[in-house]
Every structure is written in C-alpha cells, then in structure tokens.
Amino acid sequence: MSVIFFFFTASYKSMEKNSIILGASLPLTGINSHLGKDVVVGANTYFSHTNARGGVQGKKIEFIQYDDKYEPENTFSNTIKLITKDDVFALFGFVGTPTVKRVMPLIAESNIPFIAPYTGASFLRTKDTPNIINFRSSxxxxxxxxxxxxxxxxxxxxxxxxxxxxxxxxxxxxxxxxxxxxxxxxxxxxxxxxxxxxxxxxxxxxxxxxxxxxxxxxxxxxxxxxxxxxxxxxxxxxxxxxxxxxxxxxxxxxxxxxxxxxxxxxxTVPSYDDFYSKEATEYLKNLAFYYPEEKPSLVSYEAYLAAKTVVTALKAINGIITPSKFLDKLKHIAPQTLDNIPLVYHNAQLLNQVYLSNYVNGKFEIIQKYEY
Missing domain, CATH: 3.40.50.2300 (Response regulator)
Known part of the structure; x- marks a missing residue:
C-alpha cells in the first residue's frame, strides 16, 4: 500500500470522527525541549478554551504530539504514525527546519493540511505546495x-x-x-x-x-x-x-x-505583555487558567495565536468540515481576526511583520516594526 493511499484514507476517516484531530512532531525531550513544550502549551491553551465552549460544530479539537528530539528521522516516523495510525485531519505546529524538510516529500504529495510549522524556512513558502500554510514570517x-x-x-x-x-x-x-x-x-x-x-x-x-x-x-x-x-x-x-x-x-x-x-x-509576533492588546490579555488569562504552572513566552503566545486562527477558520466552514474547505478559509481569513495583529495570506504565510525588541526589566520592549 502506498504512502499516498494512506494520506487519502486518513483524511477521509478523520471527517467521520467525533473530534477534529491535529497532530505534531516536535522536540519534547533533549536540549530543545523547551521549544516543543511551549508550542504544545500555547496551542492547547486555546484548543482547551475552544473545547470548553462546545468545540467546532460540536466536535472537540484533539491535539496529538510525538517527541522527535529535534531529529529528522524521528520526525519522519512520527509523521507516518500521525497519518496512518491516528488519522489526523491536519498536521499542525511542527518544530524545526531540518525536521520539517525531512517530511516535505510526504506533505508535498498529499492533500493533508500542514499548518503553522515553527520555522521560517524558504522551502515552505512556494506555490508548489498549496496545502502548506505558514503562520509566522520568514x-x-x-x-x-x-x-x-x-x-x-x-x-x-x-x-x-x-x-x-x-x-x-x-x-x-x-x-x-x-x-x-x-x-x-x-x-x-x-x-x-x-x-x-x-x-x-x-x-x-x-x-x-x-x-x-x-x-x-x-x-x-x-x-x-x-x-x-x-x-x-x-x-x-x-x-x-x-x-x-x-x-x-x-x-x-x-x-x-x-x-x-x-x-x-x-x-514574529508582538510581545505578550502588551496590555493594550486584546489578544495578549486573553492569552495571559487563558494560560493562567489552563496551565497555571507555565510562564508566558513568545513561543507559546505564537502557538496560541496560530491555534486561534485555525479554530476561526474551522468555525467559518459551512456544512461538512473538509481539508479543502479548511485551507480555503485559512487563506481568506479576515485580516482583523487577531485584533491588532493583521493576518494577510501572502507568500504562503499569514503574518508579514517582524518586531525587533530589547529585553528590559523582565520584558521584551518593541523598538522597531517592519512590514513585508
């Protein structure tokens, strides 16, 4: 049985489930574990917030993660498992350039959505892979x-x-x-x-x-x-x-x-301690509720915003939730979905800003912003 057959079977099965299953391969142990854990915490904070309010069309969002220790071969085997064993609806929140590059042949040859990887790599920002939607700037x-x-x-x-x-x-x-x-x-x-x-x-x-x-x-x-x-x-x-x-x-x-x-x-996102930002205030409140032991971070804040964007796109779908409808809604998402953080689908990514900051008195203070 071919890998391509696995992909289409997985996508078909996931539509019939009572939950919307997203899957990630990321470092949860090793010297990069902090990065993977922050992505999981940030994303699950918003997914938990969504599930507590009924989910999407009555379906709960389930986020499955496997540890790859930031090693490409582990990422490859994890991705196969997510697709063939877990029947994921979409891949979300992968971490790393070498790890993601290892699974590019699988992603490129499939119709499975590959959303918001934590990397700014150029090979993810081409017209050749319409099922890849980046969240962050390059x-x-x-x-x-x-x-x-x-x-x-x-x-x-x-x-x-x-x-x-x-x-x-x-x-x-x-x-x-x-x-x-x-x-x-x-x-x-x-x-x-x-x-x-x-x-x-x-x-x-x-x-x-x-x-x-x-x-x-x-x-x-x-x-x-x-x-x-x-x-x-x-x-x-x-x-x-x-x-x-x-x-x-x-x-x-x-x-x-x-x-x-x-x-x-x-x-690639503003600072989370900007109390003039509705998104930052919401993130800090929900993080404190769902993960009271976790400190806020730019990584978990970005994952939170990416998860909110995913949920917004899913909720905008009329009728049966399918991968193609989901990708279309993400690509045409309202620019003000995240309040003062504009979303515009361009160059295969939704965020097109870079913020430069200094760390002063325990906070990241933005000193310059660039639009692309």
Missing amino acids: YTEELDALVEYLTKQKNISRFAIFYQNDDYGEEGYIALSNALSKRNLTLSAEGTYKRNTLSIRHAIHEIETAKPEAIILVGSYKPTARFIEKVKEQIPSKMIFCPISFVNADALMGELHGKGDNILFSQ
Whole structure:
C-alpha cells in the first residue's frame, strides 16, 4: 500500500470522527525541549478554551504530539504514525527546519493540511505546495529587518554569523548573505556548531579574530546562550548579539539569567505583555487558567495565536468540515481576526511583520516594526 493511499484514507476517516484531530512532531525531550513544550502549551491553551465552549460544530479539537528530539528521522516516523495510525485531519505546529524538510516529500504529495510549522524556512513558502500554510514570517524577512535596523539605525557594517550546521543554519546563512548583499556588504566572519550539541568553542575562535560589530545568531537557545556568555567573557567590546525568533527568546533569557544587555531580538509576533492588546490579555488569562504552572513566552503566545486562527477558520466552514474547505478559509481569513495583529495570506504565510525588541526589566520592549 502506498504512502499516498494512506494520506487519502486518513483524511477521509478523520471527517467521520467525533473530534477534529491535529497532530505534531516536535522536540519534547533533549536540549530543545523547551521549544516543543511551549508550542504544545500555547496551542492547547486555546484548543482547551475552544473545547470548553462546545468545540467546532460540536466536535472537540484533539491535539496529538510525538517527541522527535529535534531529529529528522524521528520526525519522519512520527509523521507516518500521525497519518496512518491516528488519522489526523491536519498536521499542525511542527518544530524545526531540518525536521520539517525531512517530511516535505510526504506533505508535498498529499492533500493533508500542514499548518503553522515553527520555522521560517524558504522551502515552505512556494506555490508548489498549496496545502502548506505558514503562520509566522520568514527567516528572509527576519534577517532583512535586523540588517536594515543595524545598518540604518546603528551604522553597523561588520557582521558575523553563528549558526547551526544544518538546513536551519543554512537558511539563516543564505538569508543574511542576501540581506547584506542588497546593501553592498559581506560577512566578516562565520562560525558553526553541530545540531543538538553545545560544541561552540570552534565557532568563537573563528569569529573573535574578525572583531565584528554585530553577530547574527541562527541557533537554538542553549548553545546560543553559551556562545553569548563565552564571547562576552573573551571579547570585551560592546558588540550586538542578534538572535532570530527560533532561538526561543524567553528560554534564552532564562539561560542567561535575565542578562539581556547588547542583545537585539527578532520576533514574529508582538510581545505578550502588551496590555493594550486584546489578544495578549486573553492569552495571559487563558494560560493562567489552563496551565497555571507555565510562564508566558513568545513561543507559546505564537502557538496560541496560530491555534486561534485555525479554530476561526474551522468555525467559518459551512456544512461538512473538509481539508479543502479548511485551507480555503485559512487563506481568506479576515485580516482583523487577531485584533491588532493583521493576518494577510501572502507568500504562503499569514503574518508579514517582524518586531525587533530589547529585553528590559523582565520584558521584551518593541523598538522597531517592519512590514513585508
């Protein structure tokens, strides 16, 4: 029996169920576990809120997750299980570029919706896979925003990059190189580390001799934190560290014990502690109710907003809920669905903003916003 047959069988069966089953493969153990757990907490906060109010057309939303430890082969086997064993209606909330890339052949050849992966990878933003709908802005946009701000506002011209030596790091490296090239600049230095390790020593050696003014950080939170700490110890100059959103800013600040000096963060959603935002206030209230032991984070806030968008699209469907109707409603969702966070389906994604922030007095303060 072919994989394609499995896909269509799963989609057909899921329509007949009393629940709407969504499935994810993400890191729930290992050095990236904080990221996967935050996605689950944020998404389940809104799904629980929805289920408590009757669900969608009387159906509860069930969110199944499997741990892949941020390893692509685990993601592949988990995805097969979600489709063939669990009969998921859609795949939602996968985490990571190398992990998602491993399952692209399955996704591309199927009609199963693949929604809101936590990655800004360019290969997810093409016209070739209409069943993929990203929620977040791309790494290309994040890197462009960082370079635009640093060159225009800080007059910086010497850039280095610290990145994960895999598909994720390569995406960041290419995006940064292109952003610099647009402004007639080139990289001064680069250093890499191996995925799921803390082996950063060689990267520091490669970068420190170039004396960059800013270092773009395309990694996960634990190795990124160790890198920042070591560089600050060895190089006293006031260079700016610039982690992109995948780093998981809240987890990074936890690792750095709240020491956010000289760090410029890139975010794909506004800060969750904006009390002028209806969405932020709702998120904090529901998180405290459903997960009283969990602290708010940008990652869980983004997953919450993505889940709310999914539910809004499902509720807009008339008659039988099908994958094709669901995808259509997502692509034509009302721009003001999330209050002051505009949604516009463009470039296979719904969010098209990048927010740059500093960490001050325990909060992420937005200092610049860019629209794409």
